[in-house]
Amino acid sequence: MSDMGAQIRGLGDQLRWAAEIRPPHLGTHSEVLFAGMGGSGIAGDYAAAIASANTTRLVVQKGYGPLPTWATRQRPLVIAASYSGNTEETLDLALSSHEKGLPVAVVTTGGKLAEMGRERSWPAVMVPAGLQPRAAVGHMVGATLKLLEGAHAIDDQRFALVEAADLVDATVAEGGRRWEEARAIATRLVGRICIIYAGGPITSPVAQRWKTQVNENAKMPAWWSLLPELDHNEITGWETLPELTSQSLGIVALVDRSDHPRIRARLAHTARLTQDAVPWVAEIASEGTSPLARLMSLTAVGDLVSWMLAEAAGVDPVPVATIERLKELLAEDHS
Numbered sequence: 245m246s247d248m249g250a251q252i253r254g255l256g257d258q259l260r261w262a263a264e265i266r267p268p269h270l271g272t273h274s275e276v277l278f279a280g281m282g283g284s285g286i287a288g289d290y291a292a293a294i295a296s297a298n299t300t301r302l303v304v305q306k307g308y309g310p311l312p313t314w315a316t317r318q319r320p321l322v323i324a325a326s327y328s329g330n331t332e333e334t335l336d337l338a339l340s341s342h343e344k345g346l347p348v349a350v351v352t353t354g355g356k357l358a359e360m361g362r363e364r365s366w367p368a369v370m371v372p373a374g375l376q377p378r379a380a381v382g383h384m385v386g387a388t389l390k391l392l393e394g395a396h397a398i399d400d401q402r403f404a405l406v407e408a409a410d411l412v413d414a415t416v417a418e419g420g421r422r423w424e425e426a427r428a429i430a431t432r433l434v435g436r437i438c439i440i441y442a443g444g445p446i447t448s449p450v451a452q453r454w455k456t457q458v459n460e461n462a463k464m465p466a467w468w469s470l471l472p473e474l475d476h477n478e479i480t481g482w483e484t485l486p487e488l489t490s491q492s493l494g495i496v497a498l499v500d501r502s503d504h505p506r507i508r509a510r511l512a513h514t515a516r517l518t519q520d521a522v523p524w525v526a527e528i529a530s531e532g533t534s535p536l537a538r539l540m541s542l543t544a545v546g547d548l549v550s551w552m553l554a555e556a557a558g559v560d561p562v563p564v565a566t567i568e569r570l571k572e573l574l575a576e577d578h579s
C-alpha cells in the first residue's frame with residue numbers, strides 16, 4: 245500500500261505552511277470567481293464558506309468558460325486553482341477571464357497555468373509539488389485564503405490556519421479518539437456505498453469532500469445529499485427497495501454548530517423515518533472555533549475513512565488511473 249496515509253498525516257503541516265505565507269497585494273475585492281476542478285476545486289468551496297462569513301461573495305465555477313454574465317458586469321477577482329496546472333477547464337476559464345480584462349490570480353505547482361501566469365504577470369501562490377491534488381487540500385485551501393487576504397476579501401486567517409493544523413494533527417494521530425471514530429465508521433461501511441448527509445454552510449462542502457475522497461481513495465461510488473432539499477424528494481426514495489438499500493448503503497451525517505436548528509430537527513426525523521431502509525452509520529460533529537478549523541476537522545475524519553476503506557478493500561488509494569486515462573483521451577482529441 246502506498247503513502248496516502250503519510251499524505252493525510254501531512255495535512256496539518258500544509259496548513260502551517262500556508263500560515264507563514266505573506267499575502268500578495270491584490271487591491272480590494274468583494275466579489276471573487278474561483279475556477280478549479282476536483283481536488284483543487286474543493287479549495288474554492290471551502291474558501292466560499294469562509295468568505296461568506298466575511299461578506300465577500302465567492303462563486304465557484306467548476307467547468308469551462310464562458311464567464312457568467314454577472315462576472316462580466318461585476319468584474320470580480322478570478323482565482324484559478326489547479327494543483328497540476330494543466331486542467332483544461334481551469335485554464336479555459338482563466339484565459340477567458342483575462343481576455344475580458346478581469347484580474348486573475350493563480351494557485352498551482354506549475355504546469356501551463358504557471359506559464360500562462362508568468363507571461364501575463366498574474367500574481368501567484370506557488371504550492372509545493374509531489375502530492376496527489378486531493379491530498380494537497382491544506383496547501384490549496386491555505387494558498388487560496390492567502391490570495392483572499394491579499395484582496396481584502398477575508399480577515400487574517402493565520403490563527404485559524406494554526407488552529408486547524410493542530411486539530412487535524414490530533415484527528416489523524418493513530419489510535420486517537422477521532423482516529424478510532426473514523427475506524428468505527430469505516431468498519432461499518434465495508435461493502436457498502438457511503439452516502440453523506442449535511443445541511444449547513446460548513447458541513448455541505450465537506451460532504452462533497454467525503455464523497456470525492458471515497459471515490460478517489462477507495463475507488464468506490466459514494467454520494468452526498470443536502471438538507472433541507474433531500475427532505476423534499478430523496479426521503480421517499482427509501483421506500484421501495486429496503487431489502488437492497490439496507491444491505492448495500494450507509495448514511496453518515498455531518499453536523500456543525502452553524503447548522504440551523506431546523507436542520508438538526510430534520511436530521512433526527514429523517515433518520516427515524518428511513519432507518520429501516522438504510523443504516524445511519526454515524527453522526528460526526530465538527531470541532532474547533534474558526535470556520536476553517538471546523539471545516540478541516542470534518543475533512544480529516546473523512547480522509548481517514550476513505551483511506552481505511554481503501555485498505556479494507558485492498559485498493560491502492562493513490563493512483564487515479566481512470567481520471568488519468570480520461571485526460572489522455574481528451575488530449576488525443578486535440579492532436
Ligand code: PA5
Pocket residue numbers: 281282283284285325326327328329330331334376377378460564567
Ligand atoms: O484528485 C484528483 O486527482 C483530481 O480530482 C484532480 O484534482 C482534478 O482532476 C483536477 O486536477 P488539478 O487539481 O491538477 O487541477
